[in-house]
Amino acid sequence: MSAAVSEHAAAAPIPARAWRTPVKIRFSHCDPAGIVYFPRYFDIFNGVVEDWFPGALGLEYRAFIRDRRIGLGPAHAEADFFKPGLQGDELVFAVLVDRIGNASVTLRLPAMRREELILTARLVIVTTDLHEARAIPLPNDLRAALECYQERCR
Amino acid sequence: MSAAVSEHAAAAPIPARAWRTPVKIRFSHCDPAGIVYFPRYFDIFNGVVEDWFPGALGLEYRAFIRDRRIGLGPAHAEADFFKPGLQGDELVFAVLVDRIGNASVTLRLPAMRREELILTARLVIVTTDLHEARAIPLPNDLRAALECYQERCR
Amino acid sequence: MSAAVSEHAAAAPIPARAWRTPVKIRFSHCDPAGIVYFPRYFDIFNGVVEDWFPGALGLEYRAFIRDRRIGLGPAHAEADFFKPGLQGDELVFAVLVDRIGNASVTLRLPAMRREELILTARLVIVTTDLHEARAIPLPNDLRAALECYQERCR
Amino acid sequence: MSAAVSEHAAAAPIPARAWRTPVKIRFSHCDPAGIVYFPRYFDIFNGVVEDWFPGALGLEYRAFIRDRRIGLGPAHAEADFFKPGLQGDELVFAVLVDRIGNASVTLRLPAMRREELILTARLVIVTTDLHEARAIPLPNDLRAALECYQERCR
Numbered sequence: 001m002s003a004a005v006s007e008h009a010a011a012a013p014i015p016a017r018a019w020r021t022p023v024k025i026r027f028s029h030c031d032p033a034g035i036v037y038f039p040r041y042f043d044i045f046n047g048v049v050e051d052w053f054p055g056a057l058g059l060e061y062r063a064f065i066r067d068r069r070i071g072l073g074p075a076h077a078e079a080d081f082f083k084p085g086l087q088g089d090e091l092v093f094a095v096l097v098d099r100i101g102n103a104s105v106t107l108r109l110p111a112m113r114r115e116e117l118i119l120t121a122r123l124v125i126v127t128t129d130l131h132e133a134r135a136i137p138l139p140n141d142l143r144a145a146l147e148c149y150q151e152r153c154r
Numbered sequence: 155m156s157a158a159v160s161e162h163a164a165a166a167p168i169p170a171r172a173w174r175t176p177v178k179i180r181f182s183h184c185d186p187a188g189i190v191y192f193p194r195y196f197d198i199f200n201g202v203v204e205d206w207f208p209g210a211l212g213l214e215y216r217a218f219i220r221d222r223r224i225g226l227g228p229a230h231a232e233a234d235f236f237k238p239g240l241q242g243d244e245l246v247f248a249v250l251v252d253r254i255g256n257a258s259v260t261l262r263l264p265a266m267r268r269e270e271l272i273l274t275a276r277l278v279i280v281t282t283d284l285h286e287a288r289a290i291p292l293p294n295d296l297r298a299a300l301e302c303y304q305e306r307c308r
Numbered sequence: 309m310s311a312a313v314s315e316h317a318a319a320a321p322i323p324a325r326a327w328r329t330p331v332k333i334r335f336s337h338c339d340p341a342g343i344v345y346f347p348r349y350f351d352i353f354n355g356v357v358e359d360w361f362p363g364a365l366g367l368e369y370r371a372f373i374r375d376r377r378i379g380l381g382p383a384h385a386e387a388d389f390f391k392p393g394l395q396g397d398e399l400v401f402a403v404l405v406d407r408i409g410n411a412s413v414t415l416r417l418p419a420m421r422r423e424e425l426i427l428t429a430r431l432v433i434v435t436t437d438l439h440e441a442r443a444i445p446l447p448n449d450l451r452a453a454l455e456c457y458q459e460r461c462r
Numbered sequence: 463m464s465a466a467v468s469e470h471a472a473a474a475p476i477p478a479r480a481w482r483t484p485v486k487i488r489f490s491h492c493d494p495a496g497i498v499y500f501p502r503y504f505d506i507f508n509g510v511v512e513d514w515f516p517g518a519l520g521l522e523y524r525a526f527i528r529d530r531r532i533g534l535g536p537a538h539a540e541a542d543f544f545k546p547g548l549q550g551d552e553l554v555f556a557v558l559v560d561r562i563g564n565a566s567v568t569l570r571l572p573a574m575r576r577e578e579l580i581l582t583a584r585l586v587i588v589t590t591d592l593h594e595a596r597a598i599p600l601p602n603d604l605r606a607a608l609e610c611y612q613e614r615c616r
Contacts, residue, residue, distance in 0.1 A: 347504035381497065
């Protein structure tokens with residue numbers, strides 16, 4: 001099943017109007033095998049999403065957690081790694097909205113090294129009330145921005 | 155699809171003879187929302203597998219990368235997060251061998267907080283030749299140990 | 309100046325009754341040079357202090373930040389690295405109270421690999437009111453526990 | 463003593479021609495107290511130095527470790543934290559060469575939030591032969607570049 005997802009992900013072209021951001025692979029990302037230690041990729045994914053909020057949605061990421069006390073943590077996170085990342089690489093990440101649910105949004109993050117697909121991540125982000133630790137519907141401003149972004153990427 | 159996996163994972167009981175290890179959730183694992191920052195879980199997963207090698211397989215993890223130059227990185231990594239992890243929690247991780255392939259092994263790592271399933275991770279670890287950066291068949295000692303462990307957990 | 313500190317630190321014996329804890333050096337701690345990436349040591353230092361609170365002071369670390377809203381962050385942190393840490397090493401950390409101030413405590417953390425001093429860290433931890441982001445005097449329970457521990461180590 | 467260093471560091475102006483780089487404080491840098499978890503700063507310091515090599519010295523950082531097998535790890539690392547770093551902050555780091563030794567260089571990294579000094583780090587980086595794990599004199603290209611940079615900052 002994961003193989004099927006991977007091939008599908010690998011085959012799907014990245015829309016021209018998708019938001020993109022470069023990420024430099026640092027010394028600190030790499031392990032004794034000389035390649036990116038995979039847990040650090042998940043940290044990179046979160047940073048990409050954090051930048052995508054103001055960069056593509058026009059929303060301030062930190063205002064959700066800090067001011068509105070709305071959590072944006074994942075119920076599911078996964079990645080398929082096609083090629084190892086090396087120190088000094090510049091990867092270009094895109095963010096795609098795969099599905100907008102009632103209390104969640106599914107994001108897909110392909111990362112390219114020039115023309116080569118290095119990895120694809122998928123995050124199912126759930127909006128939660130941090131006081132009560134339970135899922136809540138996507139706030140209206142977030143839902144509207146996600147729909148708008150999804151439309152732009154068609 | 156991820157939902158289906160999650161329910162399946164949640165329903166599958168952990169075999170009595172599976173290897174287990176406790177993991178303490180620390181201050182450093184937690185984010186401004188006061189819960190575990192999910193990328194740190196992937197670091198925890200790797201540490202659990204690192205301990206499972208000598209603890210259950212009788213093999214030294216670091217000898218693979220350092221001495222034999224065989225990489226043990228994942229081609230796929232995923233997790234379903236059912237409940238947030240909190241500072242001070244003690245989670246008990248088990249490691250299960252779901253599938254032994256030619257050049258890969260699929261591991262499942264459920265984590266419990268007492269009787270409650272907190273998360274389930276799944277890692278498809280591929281053995282690679284670190285000199286040539288390509289997949290190689292599972293070494294015989296690793297394959298034998300995995301089969302033995304799988305048998306024990308039945 | 310740092311050299312002088314180092315030599316002093318190296319020369320000072322660790323009191324027999326000091327609290328100690330073992331720390332295993334993991335794959336994830338190490339960098340492409342094959343040795344511990346030094347920023348991870350600072351994370352280890354914080355984890356050692358976190359365990360020292362209940363283990364030696366009889367106080368719950370997380371209750372300070374979470375419940376009492378008292379920060380325990382450092383105003384100063386430093387380390388002298390004498391020997392590289394390697395994957396698979398088991399380092400034994402001790403915690404020593406060098407100085408109890410009005411709103412701060414200076415801790416010294418030597419780490420041994422068997423008989424060999426690998427590093428010495430020094431942390432000046434300041435108690436802060438997290439609501440108002442200003443230093444506050446050490447709470448009485450913490451001061452008493454620190455004095456008691458300091459006495460025990462004489 | 464650390465207080466003296468801090469005051470000195472705080473008082474020393476940053477030369478106009480010093481190399482600078484902005485660093486965004488992310489969600490992942492912050493802890494349950496809502497401020498930067500200090501060990502992450504040390505990771506930031508290393509990233510700043512990594513960028514300073516090509517940006518100011520005209521040398522490729524990763525070539526040292528990977529190709530020339532020359533380690534650039536610190537024998538000493540320290541920081542004075544004057545103000546907490548908050549999610550969303552943009553800190554501007556400068557790198558200053560305080561002292562060029564035989565087999566080491568002492569760097570000072572002040573970080574500003576607009577006009578305010580947030581922290582100052584100090585790293586004593588030692589060049590080591592990674593094969594033999596011993597200190598070696600600064601390579602000529604590195605020494606020349608350091609002297610040139612030091613001159614430029616006067």
